[in-house]
Amino acid sequence: MLREVNCWEAQNEQYLILSGTGRDPIVEKDAGGKRIMPGKNERFRPSFEKRKILLIEDEFINQQILQMFLQDAYEIVPAVTGAEALEIIHTQFETLSLILLDLNLPDIYGLDVLREVKSNIQYAHLPVIVMTADSDAEVECLSLGAIDFIPKPYPRQEVVLARILRTIELSEDQDILRWTERVTWFLFRACGGSKSLRRR
Numbered sequence: 001m002l003r004e005v006n007c008w009e010a011q012n013e014q015y016l017i018l019s020g021t022g023r024d025p026i027v028e029k030d031a032g033g034k035r036i037m038p039g040k041n042e043r044f045r046p047s048f049e050k051r052k053i054l055l056i057e058d059e060f061i062n063q064q065i066l067q068m069f070l071q072d073a074y075e076i077v078p079a080v081t082g083a084e085a086l087e088i089i090h091t092q093f094e095t096l097s098l099i100l101l102d103l104n105l106p107d108i109y110g111l112d113v114l115r116e117v118k119s120n121i122q123y124a125h126l127p128v129i130v131m132t133a134d135s136d137a138e139v140e141c142l143s144l145g146a147i148d149f150i151p152k153p154y155p156r157q158e159v160v161l162a163r164i165l166r167t168i169e170l171s172e173d174q175d176i177l178r179w180t181e182r183v184t185w186f187l188f189r190a191c192g193g194s195k196s197l198r199r200r
Helices: 060-070 082-092 110-119 135-144 157-190
Strands: 001-002 017-018 027-030 051-056 072-080 096-102 128-134 147-153
Touching: 017 147, 027 096, 051 060, 051 082, 060 072, 060 157, 072 082, 082 096, 082 110, 096 110, 110 128, 110 135, 128 135, 128 157, 135 147
Parallel strands: 051 072, 051 096, 096 128, 128 147
Antiparallel strands: 001 017, 017 027
């Protein structure tokens, strides 16, 4: 649905807001189709594309099990070391929907990967689910910003899928809320804080 903002003209340009389909965040564009107020941390994905999950797991059999569970519903990006994972996050954070993180990696402890992710303003918003058999690590993981846990050995496929979908949808709802707040502020400022918006 296309909504035209008729309440003002700024520098002789007509501003449009293009609402995506499904659960995708709002993307603002000008009359020429160019984004005019991009956010740093929101993820934009055409509704027909699979969500992308970074799977950080060094044990081959565990990685194969999870890929089998997830491959029909998601695009999986595998990483077997903490360093490889951080490089992928650094270069692909704008397209990632979720990080699945094993704690026992060969080079960097998983908690240190989690700490690095959550301390970087560019991708601190990315939801992280920790995969571990160590129930004692849960409190520290939560304190560092993990959203949920998948225990080892892994539960049934439907349980894993349900936890992942719930986490992604909660994160995307937060993205939509942030964009709604930014759009509201943007339109309020552009309209001088007084003129009403007319939608169609």
